[in-house]
Amino acid sequence: MRTIAVLNQKGGVGKTCTAVNLGAALARQDRRVLLLDLDPQAHLTYSLGIMAHELPRTMGAVLMRECPLEAVTMEVGSLKVVPASVALAGTEVDLASATDRETRLRDALAQGQDYDFAIIDCPPNLGMLTLNAMVAAGELLVPVQPEFLALQSLGKLMETVKAIRKGWNPGLALSGILMTRYQRTRKLNREIRRKIKDYFGDALLETTIRDNISLAEAPSFGKDIFTYKPRSHGAADYRNLALELLRRGTP
Ligand SMILES: Nc1ncnc2c1ncn2[C@@H]1O[C@H](COP(=O)(O)OP(=O)(O)O)[C@@H](O)[C@H]1O
Numbered sequence: 307m308r309t310i311a312v313l314n315q316k317g318g319v320g321k322t323c324t325a326v327n328l329g330a331a332l333a334r335q336d337r338r339v340l341l342l343d344l345d346p347q348a349h350l351t352y353s354l355g356i357m358a359h360e361l362p363r364t365m366g367a368v369l370m371r372e373c374p375l376e377a378v379t380m381e382v383g384s385l386k387v388v389p390a391s392v393a394l395a396g397t398e399v400d401l402a403s404a405t406d407r408e409t410r411l412r413d414a415l416a417q418g419q420d421y422d423f424a425i426i427d428c429p430p431n432l433g434m435l436t437l438n439a440m441v442a443a444g445e446l447l448v449p450v451q452p453e454f455l456a457l458q459s460l461g462k463l464m465e466t467v468k469a470i471r472k473g474w475n476p477g478l479a480l481s482g483i484l485m486t487r488y489q490r491t492r493k494l495n496r497e498i499r500r501k502i503k504d505y506f507g508d509a510l511l512e513t514t515i516r517d518n519i520s521l522a523e524a525p526s527f528g529k530d531i532f533t534y535k536p537r538s539h540g541a542a543d544y545r546n547l548a549l550e551l552l553r554r555g556t557p
């Protein structure tokens with residue numbers, strides 16, 4: 307199983323969009339995919355049309371060891387989903403004083419069913435939930451928007467990754483940095499891409515996700531991009547991302 311955490315402590319860079327649509331693209335390549343929502347905002351959950359507030363138990367219950375992953379896992383088309391809800395914010399507080407607080411997600415995944423891919427959508431910070439993702443994951447996928455401050459937050463993230471490698475997860479790899487909401491006609495976008503390429507080399511994925519209105523619309527219909535607009539740029543780009551990650555193999 308390849309466990310990929312979609313992570314960037316900045317909000318609004320396309321983490322949730324990437325988790326949903328990469329997952330859907332991989333499922334269309336006949337891979338067994340588990341999506342995990344680790345953000346108390348539950349955007350991934352709502353994006354797939356799941357009414358998080360109506361669920362008795364979600365991701366938080368798993369992290370508090372009240373039930374196994376399977377007990378909260380839902381089927382959405384060809385995807386399996388572990389939903390989140392706002393209760394996860396309380397879980398993060400409760401975890402702070404719990405034993406094995408850093409390995410809760412890793413333990414739950416290890417005891418759970420096997421998939422080809424487990425994709426974790428992280429909250430926009432480097433707190434206890436994100437730490438659980440970095441400990442559980444084999445790989446990080448880091449979406450970045452082509453704007454000036456992107457490089458600064460990438461630097462901070464890479465420092466954190468180094469610390470995690472020294473301690474909890476020596477094998478943590480970078481599956482790649484993914485440019486999202488890219489507009490090739492904008493000089494600033496091209497410049498930022500070149501800077502990231504200079505600094506990160508091959509870690510910058512060849513696939514870029516273009517700015518595409520269909521990607522922004524799809525969540526309001528509770529659909530992934532392939533169900534909502536299969537002929538959009540967004541669908542083409544996320545299909546290419548899935549193919550690139552499959553081609554590259556485990557980093
Ligand atoms: N490539 C894209 N083109 C247009 N809109 C996008 C794209 N990627 C994400 N969005 C939109 O931008 C907003 C932030 O994306 P989201 O995936 O929620 O970011 P994050 O999870 O990092 O906070 C959402 O409204 C989303 O629908």
Ligand SMILES: [Mg+2]
Nearest residue numbers: 321322345349
């Ligand atoms: Mg999000």
